[in-house]
Amino acid sequence: MVINMDQYKKDTICVQAGWKPGNGQPRLSPIIQSTTFKYDSSEQMGRLFDLEDSGYFYTRLQNPTNDMAAQKICELEGGFAAMLTSSGQAANYYAVFNICEAGDHMVMSSTVYGGTFNLLTCTMKKMGISCTVVDPDAPAEELEKAFQENTKCVFAETIANPALVVLDIEKFAKLAHAHHCLLIVDNTFATPVNCSPFDWGADIITHSTTKYMDGHGAAVGGCIVDSGNFDWAAYPDKYPGLCTPDESYHGIVYTEKFGRGAYITKATSQLMRDLGSIQSPMHAFLLNLGLETLALRMERHCSNALKVARFLESHEKVAWVNYPGLPGNKYYDLAQKYMPSGTCGVIAFGLKGGRAAAGEMMDKLHLAVIATHVADSKTCVLHPASHTHRQMTDEQLVEAGVAPDLIRLSVGIENADDIIADLAQALETV
């Protein structure tokens, strides 16, 4: 029996979606640690290669363990289809490259994650795909100017890492759709537990599953989810990759053959086949375990972060605190609209002593460790201007919402009092 998970709340989906064991089968999603799959006839194998049948044949394209975790994320997002990738970077790359080719253009929010900024403005430029960077807080009339005849998509993050800018998803979706473009949002920080971008008009959602979804700092991974709502076939000239024959599959037209599944089918059968950024089944297994407790952990991340933000806000050595869950924050109202049950566990703040004091304070922390990571169960801290974003110029840093003194604190699921005590003793010393 196929259980329809639509009737369940997200915390139940976290635990139960994906793998549905049959009689006598393992309760936990098994790891299908195999590169290859056996078939009885040559004819059957041939049909798989022609996309005439669906089935597994080689793990570079698809693996059952991956698909079970992808299905769970798909249901959490309320999407139509989903696929895992080897990293969040690969997810964002595929999400864009699946519909853009040389000569195309895209619009991107200036506050996206540093890795995404590089990917979309530098690396993809070398592939002939240009990108206009916009201020996500600009009014719609201003943003209009960024669109061109050849614009194919708009890219932004629901909560920007590390600027913590909350995206006005509806504003961006309306703009994108008015220009017959799709809206791709990276929902890594909010997670589907806190934010449902498809409900507000987003077309494609990406994730770095490395963050809250895995949640334990164990496995790098990514995910792409398609709402199935974008009508590619209405704009065949704009999206030829989906609407005209694919020579590498004997002239298949993805929209005709796969309908709402066209986008994910193309990304799997074409991009994954040719570029190969697949997640390992072992990682997908770990991801699925992480997802089981995602809703529980997000609740704790958010309540801890709010307590820590309040502590920092009241501390005399702290110059500023940015946490969208904090009343009075610039993005508080947008956060209440798009993520009413919580935002994320990440806080940005600066010290009155500036950049020098930031490094000094971070060196004195015991419980919070300095790590190039964010959004997992263990509290960690990073100074983006010296670490993740060090390749960016001062102007780019400001544009990205990353002040030179910004400390990114990723609040874990330890006891909030212990996290606060650790910060208090470190702040004592600067």
Ligand SMILES: *Cc1c(COP(=O)(O)O)cnc(C)c1O
């Ligand atoms: C970390 C991160 C990425 C990149 O993901 P990886 O899994 O590290 O490749 C992309 N977007 C956001 C918002 C991130 O936080």
